[in-house]
Amino acid sequence: MRIHVVQSGETLWQIAQNYGTAISQIVLLNELENPDLLVVGQTLVIPEPGSEYVIQPGDTLWQIAQMFGVSVQELAAANNIADPSLIYAGQLLQNPYFTHTVSAGEYIWLIAQWYGVSPEQIIAANNIEPPGLIFPGQQLRIPAPVKPLTEVNGYITRVDAQGVPEVMRLGKYLTYLSPFMYSITEDGSLTTLPEQPVLEAARANNIAPLLVVTNFTQNEFNSDLAASVLRSTEAQEQLINDLLEIMRAKGYAGVNFDFEYVYPEDRENYNQFLRLVVARLRPEGFLVSTALAPKETADQVGLLYEAHDYAAHGEIVDFVVLMTYEWGWAGGEPWAIAPINKVRDVLDYAVTVIPRDKILMGVPLYGRDWEIPWVEGTFASTVSPKEAVQLAAANGVSIQYNETYQSPFFRYSDESGQEHEVWFEDARSMQAKYDTVKEYGLRGVSYWALGTPFPQNWPVLQDNFTIRKY
Incomplete structure (x- = not known):
């Protein structure tokens, strides 16, 4: 997969010719509604001819496997497809092998070194008999290099039947699905959520669902609500019992606590509550995770930050989601949603107190449109990356x-005549984020939130990582 930035005067036909691929492949992968209308500075993801293929309407996995010269099972396994009968137009498929034509003087060990695979892999892929002799002109199947293994969480706010198509279409890219949300009440009991449809879709795609618990009520995170539970042994017992009942009944794999704007004086109460939760849930095999505000120092001041004890969470829970977005928030001045320099500032601190293999880096799937000059008290509208390009x-x-x-x-x-400023994400910005995950050696990424059209993200993710499945 390549990332192409549209230049002045370019047409889609010219771009397709330059990369040796079909226009229809680019159109479907990027969900271009008007292929004749390109924007200077727009990014396009381009499939690699021969090794990648974008599913067309009417295709079957068997047909694509025949084209690649592999079995359906090999193709499905290489692309995290749980059910070979369920594939979707516009998805990128990668060939688990590519072809090398042997030249004079070459031998298996040397070819393996070139491609970053083992001689044994080449021998097995080509059914070569000992002592492993090859000859000039012979075509060898070379296993595609192994990509880093990562975990991917997706929060989703459409949890009824409307959210099912999104989960089915993106299921192969997700390790966890986090339906948003169950809220606590003052006595520790949980509100209800009609999320059964997306849970069934998650199971069909081998995705582990996480039950999200928040102190969100009446359209805001409530500090007093968190305090009422974190300061009451009885309320905590009620919450843990309710939590276990729901998780057992609905097949959740774990829980994700998203307690925000917790009073600073409840910092240790929150830590101790998490210890109680882990003591009850871990023996039953449930995962426990938390969502944390993006802190750059241990003593960062502010109601959003002070009760989030990075070191304690890193020691207590299985993993954390760092909410590394919202620098460009709706009520603030125009700015990038997740400027990579600020994201790195957070990670520079986080990895000193939280094990790297416990960190999911938060990634936004949205952008914002501000009226400018910005006036305090005004709010930006949220746009998807696809809508942002259409606006331009x-x-x-x-x-x-x-x-x-x-x-x-x-x-x-x-x-x-009103002026606007729009910040959003594209293939380049996502590549920068995935490079950061690899550089810091993190557990993976967590998206806020599914349901926002961003077709370019998924092939870029797939090009960088192998997604862990449970």
Whole structure:
């Protein structure tokens, strides 16, 4: 897979010719509604001819396997497909092998070194008999290099039947699915959630569901609500009992606590509560995780940060989600949602107190549109990355890219003459984030939130990692 940035005067036909691929492959992979309308600065993900294929309407996995010269089982396994009869137009499939034509003087060990695989893998893939002789002109199947194994969590807010198509279509990319949300009440009991449809879709795709528990009520995170539970032994007992009952009944694999704006004086209460939860849930095989505000220092001041004890969470729970987004928040000035320099500042601190293999880095799947000049008290509207590009196209403006923040942005004027500034994500910004995950050796990523059209993210993710499944 390649990432191409559209230049002035380019057409999709020219781009397809330059990469040796079909226009239809690019159109489907990028969900281009009008292939004749490209935006300068727009990114396109381009499949590699021969080794990658974008599923077309009417395709079957058997047909694609025949084209690649592999079995259906090999192709399904290489692409995390749980049910070979369920594939979706626009998904990228990768061939588990590619072809090497032997030249004079070559031998298996040397070829294996070139491609980063073992001689034994090449011998097994080609059914070569001992002593492993090959000859010039022979075509060898070379196993695709192994990509880093990672875990991927996706929060989802559409938890009824409306959310099912999204989970089915993106299921192969997810380790965990986190339906948002169950809220606590003052006595520790939990509210209800009609999430059974997305849980069934998760099971069909070998995704481990996580039950999300929050102190969210009446459209905001409530500090007093968190305090009422964290300061009461009886309420905590009620919460843990309710939690276990729901998890057992609905088939959850674990829990994710997203307690925000907790009073600083409840910091140790929160830590001790997590210890109680782990003591009750871990013997039954349940995972325990938390969502943490993006802190850059241990003593960072602010209601959002002070009760989130990175070191304690890193020691107590199985993993944490660092909410490394919302620098460009709806009620603030225009800015990148997850500027990579700020994300790295958080990670630089986090890895000193939390084991790297316990950190999921938060990643936004959305952008924002601000009216400018920004006025305090006004709020930006949320846009998907796909909608952002359509906005730029509709207003005839080019997309720019901030190298410091590793984020695309643009400005436009609406029909009334009001100026706007839009920050969002594209294939380049996501590649920067995945490079960061690999550089820091993290457990994986966590998306906020599924349901936002961002077709380019998924092939970029797939190009970088093998997704762990449970």
